[in-house]
Amino acid sequence: MPTIAVLSDAPTLTTGFGRTTARIAAALGAANLRPVCFGLKASADDVRQSSHPVWPAERGGHWTDSLAEFFAVTGADLLVLNMDAFNAVEVIAAVSAAGWRGPVLSYVVFDGLPVEQRYLDAQRSCTAVLASSHTAAAYLRDNRVPVVGVAPPGVDVAEFAPHPDRSVPRSLAGVRDAVVIGVFGTNTERKQLARVIAALPAISGGLAAAPVLYLHCRPDGYWPLVPLAAELGVGAMLAFPVPARFDERRGVPTTTVPAPSIQLDAVAGGTWPAALSYVDRINCCDVIVNVPHSGDIEQVILEAQACGVPLVHTDDGAVMAEAVGNGGVLLRSENVGRGRAGELVHYVSSNDIAQAVLSVLNDTGRHRHLQAAGRANARRYPWDVLQSEICRAVEHCLGS
Secondary structure: OOEEEEEEEOOOOOOHHHHHHHHHHHHHHHOOOEEEEEEEOOOOHHHHHOOOOEEEOOOOOOHHHHHHHHHHHHOOOEEEEEEEHHHHHHHHHHHHHOOOOOOEEEEEEOOOOOOOHHHHHHHHOOOEEEEOOHHHHHHHHHOOOOOOEEOOOOOOOOOOOOOOOOHHHHHHHOOOOOOEEEEEOOOOHHHOHHHHHHHHHHHHHOOOOOOEEEEEOOOEOOOEHHHHHHHOOOHHHEEEEOHHHOOOOOOOOOOOOOOOOOOOOOOOOOEEOOOOOHHHHHHOOOEEEEOOOOOOOOHHHHHHHHOOOOEEEEOOOOHHHHHHOOOOEEEOOOEEEEOOOOOEEEEOOHHHHHHHHHHHHOOHHHHHHHHHHHHHHHOOOOHHHHHHHHHHHHHHHHHO
16 A cells, blocks of 8 residues: 655644645545655644644654654655645755655645746656646646646535524624624734724724624734724724634634533623634624735635625635635735745735725625625535545556
8 A cells, every 4th residue: 555645734733734634635545545644733642633644743843853754654655745835845855855755746836926936946846746726727837837637625515504593603702783704814924914904994984883803813923913903993893712722723623513501692802712613603704804915725715605605805816816706806906016935915905805895794785696606616616626636646646
């Protein structure tokens, strides 16, 4: 049985790469292959939590310290990289330094296009390249990088679906009658969370009552979200996950049944209880805003759409726009800059965010149209495309 090493975020994590790693490992196992994950961001506890072997990278020191041992112990026949083009440059050099001389399959995502030549050269050095989007595949082929297939991340529409009675999770969150705007993403520079907060005063001014902005992230990451909101006089409108329990890498369970002992409408202090599942948090929202200045197929795009929640999103004219399709409001950039890999970064204005949100909240017809269009778009992204394409690409690499 061939052993396939997968180097990416651990499959126990709720990051985008963690979720795709879990799906990749499951598909390889079902295909009578032996997946072994070198889990970036993983700890020793992840070894016990995963249904697939995980080699935790976080053992003290640098994550590369145990790479050579990992290859020697696992005896892998193929290495699969699941990461963005920027990090792939460093990782390809690291695995080579650790003694890896076997075939490499790169499942590459692009946090924006175009990229500098060295990032394309890194992909050319791999045995095969699998793209996450048709936009990225076309770009790679235009730059003479062979692509063996297109395998977008997906969404389980049976798991991510509209709640049959939204008043239940909304009561648990303490927002039964409020207008709720959701933002689901880590507190990092790329996500541009500060611009969403800056849009709150205008959004509030266009509604009959002050809205709730639920930020599914830490309040104190790259952006100091609470002080920013206080400066704008909208601090009381913010809500977060329970701070003492929340880890952005591990999130909350996707679906759970709240304990009967939890009293509804008992939430205070701007936090939502840990018993509220991830899917229910999405279903609490009347609109979801996701405005990173660059990115690949953001998981929240498909998850929001599958739950029937209207989406307001950055229009990058590239991969993210492809994923949104006609199932969301795309915001043209206020200005365009360049990122660290040479990619275009698209900054949307807070005013445009506010106007787009209000256009959804104050127009029942548009709200319903986006719900239907989003759900139709989400159905175009089943997980089995990624799972079948990764197996086909692995067999291609083993055969060559």
